[in-house]
Amino acid sequence: MTQTRPNRTLGPGHDDFWAGCAAGELRIQHCNACDKHSWPVFGHCEHCGSTDLRWQVMSGKGKVVSWCCFVQDYYRGVMSVPYDTIMVELAEGPIFMSNPADFAYDDITFEMPVEVTFIDAEDAAGAFKLPVFRKA
Numbered sequence: 151m152t153q154t155r156p157n158r159t160l161g162p163g164h165d166d167f168w169a170g171c172a173a174g175e176l177r178i179q180h181c182n183a184c185d186k187h188s189w190p191v192f193g194h195c196e197h198c199g200s201t202d203l204r205w206q207v208m209s210g211k212g213k214v215v216s217w218c219c220f221v222q223d224y225y226r227g228v229m230s231v232p233y234d235t236i237m238v239e240l241a242e243g244p245i246f247m248s249n250p251a252d253f254a255y256d257d258i259t260f261e262m263p264v265e266v267t268f269i270d271a272e273d274a275a276g277a278f279k280l281p282v283f284r285k286a
């Protein structure tokens with residue numbers, strides 16, 4: 151079932167991220183100058199400022215390091231409340247914000263292992279694959 155979501159950020163860099171999701175890949179920018187991941191998508195490295203970035207496919211594995219349940223309708227009816235949001239520390243290091251796929255707030259424990267999966271979603275720009283996380 152396709153889920154309606156808030157509009158994605160699109161454009162240079164972001165389009166490459168979403169193309170990765172469409173291919174079943176969770177891609178994170180990696181800096182060739184300082185050899186660190188740089189996330190979220192930006193035109194230069196968050197660590198050293200270099201614009202020499204490339205995409206690196208993550209393993210999709212990680213652990214939940216923070217979570218919350220939103221009860222405020224920030225997206226004005228686009229997403230039904232309440233909904234759960236998680237912060238996942240990817241195995242490669244970056245922190246990725248997402249939603250749980252097959253578990254809920256009360257099931258979460260600190261550093262619970264998870265892995266990425268991609269669900270069908272749509273926004274004003276059309277259909278896309280959204281990276282969410284399931285129990286590993």
Ligand SMILES: [Zn+2]
Nearest residue numbers: 181184195198
């Ligand atoms: Zn750098």
